[in-house]
Amino acid sequence: MHGMEVILPGGLLYQGSIQRQAKFKLLTGYVEQALIECNAELERPEFVTEVLNVVLDSIGDHAADSKCISGLCVADRQYLMLRLGAMINGEQMWLKVACADCDDFFDMDVRRCDLPFKEAGEGFPLGTLHLGEYTLTLRTPTGADQQQYATLSDEQALQQLLRRCITSVNAEPPSDEFIQGLAQSDIEAIDELLDEISPAVCTRLLVTCPECGLEQQAELDHYALDYLNKYYFYDEVHTLASYYHWGEAEILGLTHSKRHLYIEMINRSQGMSIERDMQ
Numbered sequence: 001m002h003g004m005e006v007i008l009p010g011g012l013l014y015q016g017s018i019q020r021q022a023k024f025k026l027l028t029g030y031v032e033q034a035l036i037e038c039n040a041e042l043e044r045p046e047f048v049t050e051v052l053n054v055v056l057d058s059i060g061d062h063a064a065d066s067k068c069i070s071g072l073c074v075a076d077r078q079y080l081m082l083r084l085g086a087m088i089n090g091e092q093m094w095l096k097v098a099c100a101d102c103d104d105f106f107d108m109d110v111r112r113c114d115l116p117f118k119e120a121g122e123g124f125p126l127g128t129l130h131l132g133e134y135t136l137t138l139r140t141p142t143g144a145d146q147q148q149y150a151t152l153s154d155e156q157a158l159q160q161l162l163r164r165c166i167t168s169v170n171a172e173p174p175s176d177e178f179i180q181g182l183a184q185s186d187i188e189a190i191d192e193l194l195d196e197i198s199p200a201v202c203t204r205l206l207v208t209c210p211e212c213g214l215e216q217q218a219e220l221d222h223y224a225l226d227y228l229n230k231y232y233f234y235d236e237v238h239t240l241a242s243y244y245h246w247g248e249a250e251i252l253g254l255t256h257s258k259r260h261l262y263i264e265m266i267n268r269s270q271g272m273s274i275e276r277d278m279q
């Protein structure tokens, strides 16, 4: 039995076809516990692979594993993290913005399901670019690419990205000289084509500061799991154990929604007994 299914904006290239259907595991307490234990010290791309490996059941016909999750394009990984946030914390999220002008902090109410995204362009994940006498085959960047250049300087990361995403030049693997000899205008043309074929998920919102009225861009971080709280999670397990005298294994076997339903019932009955005591 699996949980929610989503259609990826891009998809996984597997055995010659693009597989876009991703299935999450059933969100039990065990899955949430594994998420809480994910190593937040890892570089972001590696962390996201670890998180998605905990929660995903399959991508198309492929059982989800860290290799195929690393092979997903960047937007697919953002999209899956966004859907995971909705599964655990609901569609509504509060975005905390620090105004760029007056230093005021304000909250924006954003619905995850309302954030726009763009589906992959034709030919995804590959594209062909003609640069003078050269014909380049390009591939959209993946989580594995991000993992490779996470710790590099911007200049090194760009070189690394070009090296990985230009898969062939005139049907041959690109040489180091070719990559290093690319002009700025060539790099811009490569970037433009990759943008065209890559899917995209909204990562920036136009917001207005209620204090000073300045219109500005607010960044969305789809990779943060800040809605997960270790203390609250174990407090819920503890509450159910104390109230119903269930074992930890039984409680962790409950789905997220069922656990919350019981917690709500306990809170309600305790609220009722407080009301009774007050009368």
Ligand SMILES: [Zn+2]
Binding pocket: 099, 100, 101, 102, 103, 104, 209, 210, 211, 212, 213, 214
């Ligand atoms: Zn302001």
